[in-house]
Amino acid sequence: MFESLKKKFSRTSDKLEEELIEEAQEENNLEEESGKKFSFFSFGKKDKKEEEDSKSDIAEIPQEVESISDEADTSDDEDSEDKKEKSGFWSFGKKSGDDKKEEPPEESPEEPQEEEPKKSRFWSKNKEEDSSEVEDDDSDDETEEKKSHFWNRSNDEDSEEDEEDEPGGMFSFITAKTISEKHLEDILWELEMGLLEGDVAMEVASAVVDSVKDDLVGRKIKRSNDITEYTYNALRNAVAEIIDIPGKSMTEMIEAKKAQGEPLVVMFVGINGTGKTTTIGKLANYYLKKGYTPVIAAADTFRAGAIEQVNYHADNVGVKLIKHQKGSDPAAVAFDAVEHAKAQGKELVLIDTAGRMQTNTNLMDEMKKIKRVAKPDLVVFVGDALTGNDATHQASKFNEAIDIDGVILTKADADSKGGASLSIGYVIKKPILFLGMGQGYDDIREYDADWMLNQLFSESGEEVTVDEV
Known part of the structure; x- marks a missing residue:
């Protein structure tokens, strides 16, 4: 995952090292010593x-x-x-x-x-x-x-050589050097352009660059490995602040509503083709396995085949579907689903709505009506991670129109750039709740900022796993 961002981060470290060594060489301020040189990603495991x-x-x-x-x-x-x-x-x-x-x-x-x-x-x-x-x-x-x-x-014959270490000669500064703004000017510009190319939002790219600059300027370097380690830590700290948006998990909210004798009502919004209906099926399966009893509302009554599609997922995972005839009032379907959950003691209501572009005023007004009638506890935007910056823009527009409470990103496992995952929560100041990680019903996971950070700063091809919550 996120191969594009990984390359940008590693390249930033390499460029800074080249800059400082070249300057030290001009000052006759370095000597070559034998030893191991750590790769950029080795510091997370060292x-x-x-x-x-x-x-x-x-x-x-x-x-x-x-x-x-x-x-x-x-x-x-x-x-x-x-x-x-x-x-x-x-x-x-x-x-x-x-x-x-x-x-x-x-x-x-x-x-x-x-x-x-x-x-x-x-x-x-x-x-x-x-x-x-x-x-x-x-x-x-x-x-x-x-x-x-x-x-x-x-x-030491008893110690094993790390796979990520690169043996051979390396330069070590004889006298300490200090990283200054002039060393970082071109490098940080290149980093910012690289982040934008990776579909990272402008304000997020600027926040990363500013944080890295503040962290690195004034650092004293004694050997080239210090440069790699300091750059790694500066980038990791900058990204950690961006992707960790505080918020309650959906599971915690279900428990809180259950204690009150009420179901948690969740309304899903987004444009067509992002995997919204499939995500509802995954969540129904996810919470069914956790011991809860979900019910799905087929409130997309406009699109041809929408009711049949959500009915297919409901049958596959084994949950109740509340539906009306095609063309009926979506708000009425949502209302009936909530009443059914209350009457039957079910803990979770998942409301599927029609996909709509954020620029379609009439459909956005209809979505607001569903919210007024069903009174959802959570309004969740479902976005496609592969659309990158466009997903962030869509989430911003939906947030302005209906005030969303969280985000679910689909196809995160196929996202090589990582721009949407890095940007969307920071831009709208709302947490990412789940990530879609495949096509099966079990291929969904609750969002974990630590897991995301490890994915961004792991070596290419390395599997990084965190136990499911």
């Missing part, structure tokens, strides 16, 4: 992996120390100084050329006397196994170089 690695290392230390303690306990009681010399933990820094060598334990006479005490792998994992060959100062210097934990992490 912290978790490093935490697991550190836990693994910590878990190994007590075992090392315990084995050393057991070995020391097998020998006769000696003075404390001799015990320290036998412990690999305390003697990791000793050279093989020390005058005093450790005596082997009495229980293991078969071990050669010249054998060095065991060394803790925690402290000596970057040292060569045969330290006895280190005799002169030059070789000592080489050993010290191998202790560098930042550039020689890949030398």
